[in-house]
Amino acid sequence: MIGSDVYILLNAADHNVRRFMAQAAALQDWTDRQLSVLRNTYPTWGIELARDGAGYVWWTARLRQLVTVEMVAAGIRQYVYAADAIALAATLAEQTSLVSWWQARSGHL
Numbered sequence: 001m002i003g004s005d006v007y008i009l010l011n012a013a014d015h016n017v018r019r020f021m022a023q024a025a026a027l028q029d030w031t032d033r034q035l036s037v038l039r040n041t042y043p044t045w046g047i048e049l050a051r052d053g054a055g056y057v058w059w060t061a062r063l064r065q066l067v068t069v070e071m072v073a074a075g076i077r078q079y080v081y082a083a084d085a086i087a088l089a090a091t092l093a094e095q096t097s098l099v100s101w102w103q104a105r106s107g108h109l
Contacts, residue, residue, distance in 0.1 A: 034085040042092045044099070050081075059088040063099070074102045 031049070038047045038061075045061040052058060060081045067078040076098050082088035 031085075038085060038089060038092070041089070042096060044096070045092060047088070056083075058083065059085055061088060061092055063095070070106070071099075071102055074098060076102060 035047060035049070038045075038059075042061070044064050046064055047059070047061045050058050050060045058081045060079065062079050063076070067076055076095060080088070080091045080095060082091055
């Protein structure tokens with residue numbers, strides 16, 4: 001390989017690395033945006049990303065109020081998790097509906 005060939009390869013590699021870094025940054029921005037939207041939409045839930053022992057990332061949420069036995073019987077959970085933001089949003093919509101129903105039914109508004 002001559003000097004100009006090495007230069008061309010290094011230039012192409014540099015371009016690929018920069019493109020990869022830009023894509024990684026865009027994905028991180030997207031994740032931050034999804035977290036922000038979920039946190040603003042469901043303020044009664046503490047929403048985080050968590051990594052399990054196998055290295056998988058889970059979208060998690062913890063209801064900020066204490067869940068009673070009666071609430072559990074109504075289907076309300078203290079903690080929920082999902083593999084992605086959309087699945088967590090669906091779960092939180094269902095759980096928030098259950099909490100609202102339970103509060104109206106029990107008089108705990």
